[in-house]
Amino acid sequence: MPANSPRPRATGSTRVLARGSWHETQRITAALRTETVGGALLLLAALAALVWANTPWRESYAALRDLHVGPSALHLDLSVGHWAADGLLAIFFFVAGIELKHEFTRGDLSDLRKATVPVAAACAGVVLPALIFLGVGMIGGADGDVLRGWAIPTATDIAFALAVLAVIGTHLPSALRSFLLTLAVVDDLIAITIIAVAYTESLQALALLGALVPLAAFAVATRRGWTSPWLLIPLALLTWGLVHASGVHATVAGVLLGLVTPVDVGHRLEHVVRPVSAGVAVPLFAFFAAGVTVVGGGFGQAVTDPAAQGVVAGLVLGKFIGILGATWLLARFTRAELDSDLAWADIAGLSLLAGIGFTVSLLVGELAYGAGSDRDDHVKMAVLLGSLLAAVLASVVLRSRNRHYARVAEREAEDLDLDGVPDVYEHDGVHTPGEDTTDGTRRLDEGRRTQP
Template identity: 60%
Template sequence: MAADSRLFSRGSWPEASRVSEVLRRETVGGMLLLFAAGAALVWANSPWGSAYRAVSEFTVGPESLHLRLSVASWAADGLLAIFFFVVGLELKREFVAGDLRDPARAALPIAAAIGGMIVPAAIFIGVNLTAGEPENLGGWAVPIATDIAFALAVLAVVSTHLPTALRTFLLTLAVMDDLLAIVVIAAFYTDHLALGPLALALAPGGLFAVAVQRGLTRWWVLLPLGAATWALVHASGIHATVAGVVLGFTVPVIGRHACAEHFEHRLRPVSAGVAVPVFAFFAAGVTVGGLAGLADGLRHPVTVGVMAGLVFGKPIGVFITTFLLAKFTKATLDDDLAWRDVLGVALLAGIGFTVSLLIGELAFGYGTVTGADAKIGVLVGSLMAGALAAVVLVSRNAAHRRIHDRETADADGDGVPDVYEP
């Protein structure tokens, strides 16, 4: 990074317009996610809570294929594979045609994502070791993820005008977080590994890759191949959502047969509007046992570790890494931005909902007491991080509105804002 470089520069109009379109869709998904999580919490803690648990634990699927799973497991293993397929598409697009293709621009979100992973994990480990409960250390990865949909829902609720450069950074950071999270899931949360099914998964996965590389996008060809890959990866012991990311990586982004944008356009609404909210509905419905039960849960080392990791660790990791990168490279913030803006975005990164809930279930098991404590930590920690982010960003909203007005002004009416024209 050059000595006169700027952090959070605006970038090009095509990239800015693409990011805006992605964020618009994710914002709607975030609203649905919040509604689904709220409905689950109300139902699980109502007099009809046993019905919620019965629905969640109801099993369906062919036993012969090792796919007789509970409804909650189908939501986590099956529907989230769609979410992670879209993540794979987004990751490849970022590395091939987006900010991450340029090492200088990629350095900041990659470093911030790594810092935002290490610090909350260290805090979780420290809290549980201090409490004398090393058996809980398997949950170290629960507070490492950022939920972009939840974060954007917070921005929509408080009506902020976050500048394009910061929105782009938040999206890229979340994409890198998802990549790190899927690596962690594959490496640390695989209970057993059956090499036979994993080897067999190469056949349908390879055929899927060949088909999309040659421009074949017929659903009746790709869907069976993707489903077979998913089922075999599931049978191998690796979490089946990994299959979604790998298949997403095979889709071409540029070239004659580029179809990543086509798939993303078709599947992002399904991911944001169906897959993630349904998963949230079955994952967020923790029974707290009234105020007394909630108070007990909030004191548990797992809950404290998750909350501290999200509310303090994630923002500290993202902010400090960004600040140190600026100091070491002698880079400066872009015009009109302040370090308070970076702090606000870093606090938004502490909203770790979807992937955090998933890792919590993988770490502690579905329906366990410790798993419930992890969920309480994720829910309360994400809400606290979102509230703190809202306070910080609202305090800068007047400045952000001025930047927004400049970024959207189009005096010549050509459809491209003036700030992006030479």
């Protein structure tokens, strides 16, 4: 068999990280473009907070973050940092809810064969970091308070990871980006569940039941196509306020609102809300969450804290071992097999990249140890350090792979047909609206004429 020939596939096998349909690729590309820009803004906001928090004017940063605003009569007299974590991140989780709805109804996760690998990889990428965190904590003689942070290294920050990928991976296969996004969607679902279950200390059942009323009204309105902001925003705010009053973290309201939105309406709302989430909500949260004081011994105290050590180990080692290991085991012991266009080095680099945990990790740290506490500051430093190490290691691997794919691209002419659809997304030269096949190509309608 020639060296460049694709590997033969076993009968009934499913390709791991296979190229998706052209329509799905276009949708994901548009979403990733926004998230990539958002990741750059996220990085700038975090750097600005770190710089400010380590200057002689650091007290002014803390004063701004801890400034309380809001109506106390409604139990919403919250600090600015609290508003960013509970309020602005609800917008981020609303977009996550819409993405979850799409993936589980029309995306890759709607096909059990395609969903198996990213779901298994995401689950392993949550379990292994948590176990490593607990192991490091127990070895270090940590008490129960330290172990409350077990979920901190379990989340992947998709915006931050995509920003890194955009810089280092200009020629990497689009399937890697799609897999990272799908994995992050499942990761978000698990993180939301953890936040709602593990970090809800008291539950006000009446308020939670009350939230179902505006939530149901929101669902009915979007199902009927009533998308006026004068209707949807008040319903969303009322749902958020009641969930917040119930004791469940208010960001869960954002997810619920996204999940009850019909997919077609969700696409339209996502087009409007995603730029706000990626460009405003998440960077502002990062600005108020990432400002930790490193000078004056803060860093030295952090590196000796078992919680901080567990976070770094979980992000860098746990994500890598969990995602790569689960993917390899599925390819080894099931009918799934790695797509012929990819190599295991690509999966290794992607697994390292998933160790970039930022937004949700910082949020869970605050929930576990209390915003502004010494231990919360320690794990914030650990999240920043672990994410940086994961990004550097992933860059080393993926830049090498990127050079490989760049050389391949130079040898192959770009083959675009007159219809603007790459031939790789077509079968026999035709792009049709037919059903997606198992390997991601488009099935031709019987008797349709092919292009010469």
